Amino acid sequence: VFQSVTGKAALEKADLVPAMKALKDRLMTKNVAEEIAEKICESVAASLLGKKLGTFTRVSSAVKEAMGDALLRILTPKRSIDILRDVKSAKDEGRPYVIVFVGVNGVGKSTSLAKVAYWLKSHELSVLIAACDTFRSGAVEQLRTHAKRLQTTLYEKGYEKDPANVAREAIATAAKTKHDVVLVDTAGRMQDNEPLMRALANLINVNKPDLVLFVGEALVGNEAVDQLSKFNQTLADLSATAKRKPIDGILLTKFDTIDDKVGAALSMVYVSGAPIMFLGCGQSYHDLRRLNVKSIIKTLLQ
Amino acid sequence: MVLAELGGRISRALQEMTNATVIDEKVLTACLNEISRALFQADVQLKMVQTMCTNIKKIVNLEDLAAGHNKRRIIQQAVFNELCSMLDPGKPSFSPQKGKPSVIMFVGLQGSGKTTTCTKYAYHYQKKGFKPALICADTFRAGAFDQLKQNATKANIPFYGSYTETDPVKIAQEGLETFRAEKCDLIIVDTSGRHKQEAALFEEMRQVAAATSPDLVIFVMDGSIGQAAFDQAQAFKQSASVGAVIITKMDGHAKGGGALSAVAATKSPVIFIGTGEHIDEFETFETKPFVSRLLGMGDWAGFMDR
């Protein structure tokens, strides 16, 4: 597909079209959302227009290189968050550090919360889990099981309670009992479900967590774009503070189920500007990793 | 379901084509490109979209279309038919009969909605006069039995499971015996979420299937799934002889194109869609109305009875 125009003068749009189309198709096959693949390809093409290629450079290699640079720029976090450091400073202030897990249904919020609890414990930090999914059947028992296995404290008030209140009480309890971190589980919700999004905004407004983690699954396709933009937008619109982007970081789950179709990682970061702080790559507690940006880029371009 | 957006784009693409004075190869290609983009955005597998375009081009042989023929209409019809045939595996799935005991097993990826959908399915048939029962053969996920138990209790459906037994095969067998004795005619087995990359999990699924010889294995798939849909669905088909598909979470914004991939991979029809977390948020799936909605109705309604 990639043709060669070695030795030609400056690159024109027509020279780039076939290579860009092939690259866009490749990104989409890797599960990058169409809209995002299109936008990235457009900006890479624009950056190459009018450039002169060396005698032995093929258009395809020039395009691939420019794409690699663009992906590196997108995936390299602009803000760096060091949870362990921030937990320590909260501790110095004499208060627990609070993380809220949010996302659509079934993506792995509660399981990931348990994994993060395990990780924090391995750094000698004490954790209190707040069962604020008071809606889905079995949600409380699910966390109780994890808390028991991990030997951490669970704060729960059963079902049908106001989650914002449960979170508030849990944080107050943690402050008294000198727990270092409170992990707040929330019920899954569709980004278009207004009453449920409102309830989540309220939980965040009332409790002002240190970190809002968006949990998304690597399996998701084009919906990744809508999920992240709507969670950010709706929570910002309903926010009590002036924070423009309420989502601080992303936890990308089910990374073990997608082979080389790693595109959701790119879609999510592109749309939200938030860093991928953890990767979930299995169902046990230790299946929590850091994102390797270089290997993602390599896979996307393969 | 926000399908209108997709349908709108496809209709617009076709409209633009009508506005062109001469419908030639170039105009048709532009139209198909636009339709392809809309389908990519709905998560239909890349390869399937490409095949569809080739097929349409073959059907709509521009040279054969004599002047006076409504080309736009012929192309529309071809698009509609192609989408329908992608969703129609050509044979209906097993359908449970009242009074005649049958076993239905639910399988799928982690978090796709199996446990929730099991109860919806049971409730749907209970309202039709069946005597359904639920078995929790998920011994892996924390809280799985409590989840099924609470759902079943709310819907007043008998359930079976264990807090201590770790072998799903054993639970499935015991549950089956219990409910056969109680003369239940629709015994539903819920299983753990799994994925093709873990051979041991697939082996466990084969064992549960072997122990229960289900009349129907239903593959439950999340409507927002992207390009991984096809490979995963195919792997389930190969290991568990899937006979039907249910697409969940269609109350979201997703256009459900993954459904098309799942049908292609499992060669099984979609029988229901899930449209919410509540027990009655469940709809029977019918291909033609679905595709009409996918395409934004309007113009398309006329094709339905042909």
Ligand SMILES: Nc1nc2c(ncn2[C@@H]2O[C@H](COP(=O)(O)OP(=O)(O)OP(=O)(O)O)[C@@H](O)[C@H]2O)c(=O)[nH]1
């Ligand atoms: N393979 C794999 N499975 C995962 C991963 N993370 C979570 N899961 C599984 O996904 C399923 C759903 O996980 P949950 O943690 O209950 O998801 P949730 O987002 O809390 O779900 P709701 O609260 O119902 O919205 C479970 O079967 C988990 O074991 C992962 O990284 N890899």
Ligand SMILES: Nc1nc2c(ncn2[C@@H]2O[C@H](COP(=O)(O)OP(=O)(O)OP(=O)(O)O)[C@@H](O)[C@H]2O)c(=O)[nH]1
């Ligand atoms: N909005 C919406 N949520 C749904 C639908 N079906 C299921 N869910 C939710 O999706 C989440 C996961 O559903 P489960 O039934 O636990 O999924 P599962 O496949 O049994 O999960 P595992 O057993 O962990 O593999 C829950 O929060 C459900 O309430 C649906 O049609 N719409």
Ligand SMILES: [Mg+2]
């Ligand atoms: Mg949960």
Ligand SMILES: [Mg+2]
């Ligand atoms: Mg389940």
